[in-house]
Amino acid sequence: xxxxxxFAQSALQTQLAYRGQVWAAWxxxxxxxxxxxxxxxxxxxxxxxxxxxxxxxxxTYAVIGSxxxxxxxxxxxxxxxxxxxxSGDVAIYLLKPLRFPLYLFATECGNLTYRIAAIAVxxxxxxxxxxxxxxxxxxxxxxxxxAFFALSFVLMFLMAALCGLLAFWLMTAFSLEWTLQGIxxxxxxxxxxxxxxxxxxxxxxxxxxSAWIGYHPIAVYLGKTTVSETWFYFTLGLGWAGLMAxxxxxxxxxxxxxxxxxxx
Amino acid sequence: xxxxxxxxxxxxHLYVKSRMEYRSxxxxxxxxxxxxxxxxxxxxWVMLLRFxxxxxxxxxxxxxxxxxxxxxxxxxxATSFVQLRDIEEKVRLGTFDTLLVKPFSPWAYxxxxxxxxxxxxxxxxxxxxxxxxxxxxxxxxxxxxxxxxVAATISAxxxxxxxxxxxxxxxxxxxxxxxxxxxxxxxxxLSRYPLNIFPAVLxxxxxxxxxxxxASYVPMAYLIxxxxxxxxxxxxxxxxxxxxxxxxxxxxxxxxxxxKYQGAxx
Numbered sequence: 002x003x004x005x006x007x008f009a010q011s012a013l014q015t016q017l018a019y020r021g022q023v024w025a026a027w028x029x030x031x032x033x034x035x036x037x038x039x040x041x042x043x044x045x046x047x048x049x050x051x052x053x054x055x056x057x058x059x060x061t062y063a064v065i066g067s068x069x070x071x072x073x074x075x076x077x078x079x080x081x082x083x084x085x086x087x088s089g090d091v092a093i094y095l096l097k098p099l100r101f102p103l104y105l106f107a108t109e110c111g112n113l114t115y116r117i118a119a120i121a122v123x124x125x126x127x128x129x130x131x132x133x134x135x136x137x138x139x140x141x142x143x144x145x146x147x148a149f150f151a152l153s154f155v156l157m158f159l160m161a162a163l164c165g166l167l168a169f170w171l172m173t174a175f176s177l178e179w180t181l182q183g184i185x186x187x188x189x190x191x192x193x194x195x196x197x198x199x200x201x202x203x204x205x206x207x208x209x210x211s212a213w214i215g216y217h218p219i220a221v222y223l224g225k226t227t228v229s230e231t232w233f234y235f236t237l238g239l240g241w242a243g244l245m246a247x248x249x250x251x252x253x254x255x256x257x258x259x260x261x262x263x264x265x
Numbered sequence: 266x267x268x269x270x271x272x273x274x275x276x277x278h279l280y281v282k283s284r285m286e287y288r289s290x291x292x293x294x295x296x297x298x299x300x301x302x303x304x305x306x307x308x309x310w311v312m313l314l315r316f317x318x319x320x321x322x323x324x325x326x327x328x329x330x331x332x333x334x335x336x337x338x339x340x341x342x343a344t345s346f347v348q349l350r351d352i353e354e355k356v357r358l359g360t361f362d363t364l365l366v367k368p369f370s371p372w373a374y375x376x377x378x379x380x381x382x383x384x385x386x387x388x389x390x391x392x393x394x395x396x397x398x399x400x401x402x403x404x405x406x407x408x409x410x411x412x413x414x415v416a417a418t419i420s421a422x423x424x425x426x427x428x429x430x431x432x433x434x435x436x437x438x439x440x441x442x443x444x445x446x447x448x449x450x451x452x453x454x455l456s457r458y459p460l461n462i463f464p465a466v467l468x469x470x471x472x473x474x475x476x477x478x479x480a481s482y483v484p485m486a487y488l489i490x491x492x493x494x495x496x497x498x499x500x501x502x503x504x505x506x507x508x509x510x511x512x513x514x515x516x517x518x519x520x521x522x523x524x525k526y527q528g529a530x531x
Contacts, residue, residue, distance in 0.1 A: 022441075022443075022444050024444070025445065025447045026447055028448055028451070029450070029451035032448075032451045032467070033451055033454065036458070036463065039464060039467070040458060040462060043320045043462035044312070044318075044319055048316075171293070172287075173290040173293050175290075175294050179300070180300055180301065182301050183300045183302070183304035183305070184304065186301070186308055187304040187305075192308060193308050193311055197311060197312060197315045198311055199314060
């Protein structure tokens with residue numbers, strides 16, 4: 002365990018070495034947050050509440066969705082994993098006394114920590130001072146948001162890892178990245194909340210694993226789920242994570258075996 | 266000049282040939298990008314199902330804005346983005362120097378030896394959606410409006426290519442340009458929405474510092490007869506001028522940046 006913590010710490014320190022670049026990411030993110038707030042203010046112009054959701058709630062939704070939820074750059078993982086597996090660089094890690102997927106997870110935890118501290122938190126502070134961000138609906142919802150946020154990161158990591166590993170067979174990380182991006186932009190709810198979807202589609206989309214990336218964590222934060230619903234969705238999310246972790250382990254084993262057969 | 270006309274088709278031919286060596290990866294990439302942008306369009310459609318209008322724009326009008334923005338970006342970026350994004354790497358490794366000793370314009374070599382045919386997916390989706398949207402928005406079609414649309418498309422593609430080129434060329438002076446592309450794409454995403462919904466500071470940003478408003482909102486608002494934020498009736502003619510003016514600026518910037526190039530690798 003301690004070695005993986007060291008990898009997380011090392012990733013964090015690597016990011017700190019390139020902190021000069023952070024202002025561009027910070028500025029880009031701030032523009033995105035303000036743009037989404039402007040969009041929701043425009044559509045809510047004459048409406049007090051839509052589907053039981055008020056404008057201040059949507060502003061909060063936009064701020065969390067554009068900062069915390071999207072803080073981690075999953076695209077890089079697809080390329081890192083895809084390239085290291087297809088190029089054979091991964092052989093170096095196979096020689097070391099560690100599990101490569103866990104090593105990647107530890108590294109990305111370090112990256113996530115840095116991006117939350119350096120980009121998400123400052124943007125949230127600016128947005129709170131400018132437009133006002135609501136606190137969690139209750140202490141329970143606040144604490145559960147933290148759990149859902151961690152689950153969202155784990156699921157996002159697993160989805161990106163699945164795509165990165167699939168690149169070993171499909172030979173194209175690029176297409177997988179764009180496909181995942183498309184799915185997430187529509188179905189994760191990090192930009193458009195799933196409660197605005199047509200009623201017939203909502204039921205199904207809320208159960209897809211993508212919904213745990215953006216929609217469920219923010220819905221819990223805003224108190225849109227009851228205590229029992231919150232626990233239900235959390236358990237279901239854990240189920241999805243377990244299923245995907247199994248998928249990653251399976252694909253990883255298949256890829257690693259194939260590398261050995263090829264002889265590197 | 267004659268030599269350039271002979272070499273350019275050859276460079277493009279070589280690039281296309283190299284991409285076609287990995288035909289299935291190429292087709293998958295085009296399909297994936299088509300799918301991804303289609304998901305983006307669908308998100309907007311979902312929002313409009315619930316709210317009917319965004320800043321006074323209906324779904325067909327927004328579909329026109331979205332598709333025009335994507336189409337003109339693709340046309341402009343095909344001749345600039347990937348090629349110029351890589352300058353940073355070429356400067357760092359010192360491989361840009363090999364272009365400087367070729368008996369050929371480094372810009373033309375870079376652009377045409379990597380003319381990005383990968384934007385075919387973007388263009389197919391944007392053109393298809395735009396064709397539908399144009400039949401829905403009630404434009405009074407005559408020679409004037411058709412000519413305006415064609416000229417606005419060319420000008421908007423030039424705006425995109427010029428800004429991307431200017432960002433890429435800054436790598437000659439400061440080595441890094443990728444962080445500027447991060448900001449460019451942040452602003453680019455805004456330019457698919459009506460400018461009038463944004464606070465004044467963002468409106469001005471989109472018309473001055475990163476003038477992508479001229480490549481999306483301004484020409485489309487003019488075409489469908491909407492009041493144009495900030496520019497008013499000047500918007501129509503200005504959107505046609507923006508492309509050529511920015512290209513001239515980009516040419517001057519490119520020359521200035523190359524004159525400052527000292528090499529960072531070796």
